[in-house]
Amino acid sequence: MAPTDLPTPQDPQRSSPKPPQSPSDSQESSGDHQMRVIGLMVGTALMFIGFLNVFLSISGGFEINVVPFLIYFGGLAVWANAAIEMPAVRYGVMAAAIGLALGFFHYGEVLFWHKQVVFWATVIIVMYFMFNEPKKPG
Secondary structure, three states, X not given: OOHHHOOOOOOOOOOOOOOOOOHHXXXXXXXXXXXXXXXXXXXXXXHHHHHHHHHHHHHHXXXXXXXXXXHHHHHHHHHXXXXXXXXXXXXXXXXXXXXXXXXXXXXXXXXXXHHHHHHHHHHHHHHHHHHOOOOOOO
């Protein structure tokens, strides 16, 4: 390697070292990450519990009250808060989920088509996340 091949300090390709993080910064980011993971787990569990009740009522042919819908949409709001990065989309999904839950609570009964809409919307969303490949960083 010739001396002219060495990178110079003005070389734009040379990477500058990252400043060291203070311990408080790493603890805050670690705590934030842990809260996001907890939100993802709790939101997914609530959505699954609500969806399971809706699915069983569709397949079994029995009636349900609004509680599984409240659980489902509450779980959707918790999941969206933890999973969605863009604030406008995050708060939009949360507002829609809370609005639908309050609408069902006010309406007081669940019709068959309500259960079908929740069932098929959930199936489509799960299929999207199953087949959507995340973008590779870098």
